[in-house]
Amino acid sequence: MNSRRNTSFEALLAEFGFTHEQLADEVNRTAQRLFDKPANCTDRHVRRWIAGDVQRPWAQYLLPLQEIFGTSPEAMGFVQRKSSKPLRAPVRSVWPKMPNPLQRRTFIAGALVTALGIDQTPGYGRLGASDINRIQGTIARLDAHFNGLGGGALVDVATDYLLRLQRALDQCTYGERVERALYRATAEIAACAGWSAHDCGQYERAAQLRSEALQAALLARDPVYVTRAWSDLAAQAEHAGRPAEAARINRSALSERHLRNQPLLSSLLHSRLADCLAQTGDPLGMGRHLAAAERTYDRAEVAGAPSWLGFLTHAELAGLAAIAHHSAGQYRQAEGHAVSALGLLDERFARNRAYYTVLLAELQLMQRHYEMALATASSIHADVVTSSRITARLEQVVTASRMQEGHA
Template identity: 70%
Template sequence: MPKQRNTTLDALLTEFGYTHQQLADEVNRIALDEFGTPANCTDRHVRRWIAGEVRWPWPRYLRPLQEIFGRSPEAMGFVSRKASQNATVPPRLAPVMRHHTMQRRTFIAGALIAALGTDQTPQRGRLGMSDVDRFQGATTRLDAHFNGLGGGALVDVAADYLSRLQRALDHCTYGERVERAMHRAVAEVAACAGWSAHDCGDYGRAAQLRNQALQAALLARDPVAVTRAWSDLAAQAEHAGRPAEAARINRAALAERHLRAEPLITALLHARLADCLAQINDPKGMGRHLAAAERIYDRAGTVGAPSWLAFLTPAELSGLGAIAHQSAGLYVRAEEQTACTLELLDDRFARNRTYYTVLLAELQLAQGASDRAAATVADVQVSGVASSRITARLERVTAAASTGRDVRDDTR
């Protein structure tokens, strides 16, 4: 087969801010941590992958690459050899679970800051709407990274960007229009950072960031940003075991008149409220709000939608319905919807694919089908998922499947 340059892998290095040597070092670090032996990867290996001289790396390189970029080999531009298609990832009894060290997280955060452009924030001078447009671009990239891979090092990147924006507010000059836009940008970044902290299991930090998002949204006098902040605080209350409080917040948000022009947000609020009602033993209310979410979503367009709502696809709406049915104890229906979600889910959302695969196994365990649950999680790839909450759940469900015991859902 003639050589063909791997432009996909080359673009990934640029996106994540790696040089050839930095990527080789990271492959070696992960391989040593996972396999206990060094991979002996060098910058020459990386150059050969990009040049197309090696179209399918050895497993000792391939697994670390999947963890670094959160993509399948094919999505990184590699082409499988027929003889190695069934041997690239040797079978394991259970997925390898590893905790990221602070050094690794800091390294990735530094690379992400450069790749996402969050370090390009003026700290003095006068700000104009062109600056606001650049801030929005960086925020869109933050949202896309979270929607695809989850929190992980992104919480440090988003928190760093939040500090930069706040310093710009304190030390730059600007007009009223720019000031409101800056507060809106702060609200959006704080919300993204809040979900990233939540994904890392740092719920105290998530609460602090979500309160910052609400304050900034109020200062921006932006009703959509305020609604998003309230919705995130409702999700926080639900996770803390206060579904009735979460239901009250979601209902209050749905009562806002401006939502008539925001069908996507309205559909999300209905779906989240449905889950709250399921938890407080109101299955009829759950059904009404799930139906409302589907009806409103069907007439919503995605053109011009905020970047943070990119995750709200038909697959995600099906998944939210599955979560609500799980909360109501309707495991058969929840399993059906989760399976549908996985069929519909876009490959961009590696985090959500892992999340719903784990949910599917949890639902199977709840019905006593430990063999099916074990098969469901047997081939889960968590290497690219930057969510300690999801990997911890996977670890629990894998252990439970081997013993046949049930596990309870860790509320999303």
């Protein structure tokens, strides 16, 4: 079985300030109170939960975890099975979180540096294939953390790692193959940091990081990473209110010959181009590229995809279609795609679940379904996601729904 790191659970530990040993002790104390006997939990159990080796702990551990964190197993990143017995609803956690937002963010960033292995980045000596493998493992964990929880503290952590890799490029020695691999890794980290900054609403910082990603990709002489960097810059232009420019960039990227062998990346570009065309008043073009995104995705080998494309599933395609129809003002169709996305979405993508739930609530609000929009928005576990952009939209839709409901 291929285990997936439980980044949601890992973030909860950092948020509440637990080490592995401290959480194990707290599970045992809580189990003693609940069952009159300890659970015999150890730090090894906690490490296995984080690593994803155990996708759903036994009830003797799961009930205490619910009591400690005050949230459901699914919000902790654990998997619901058909054979799973229903658990009682969690009480509100009495364990204090870090009260100061800046203190909390700094603490989580420090915990992530250690958890993701960033503090082990080589800074001198000769680098070889084993160093590249370790760096790729760290990149995969960074991507999984972003896909699971969003930007938040990750923007500072990823930027710090980018600086470490840039110092390694300047201060270490290596051969040509390792050099290209280092530049590819630098491009990947800069792109991850760019999306994390975007998720935090730091758009100028995101633009700078995305330009660094493009420069590193060009130095790596890797057309796939160059295409990724251009696509991210297109997303930057689209957010800045220049959808026609974004459409030109995506069209240019799709015309590259190497994309014939990259159906997954092509599918993403078609979806993003569809949204750009919707914003420029071309709904027919939008429809053509959404259909092309589905066709190319069906040809893709998803199992061997790079970690940064791990989010691109059938659920994400439905979500991107919802975004495009929303941009075209086709709210009913967009709502249908958003519902499909949420129905297909894997539990490990807590950030994207929150994003598409907010989008669904916004679409319901636009169709004057105020009570439904408020109920949808209220279903979000906002405390699990670290995207300030999503939480800001959530607050707006809740406020607007309550105001409109009051006037109804």
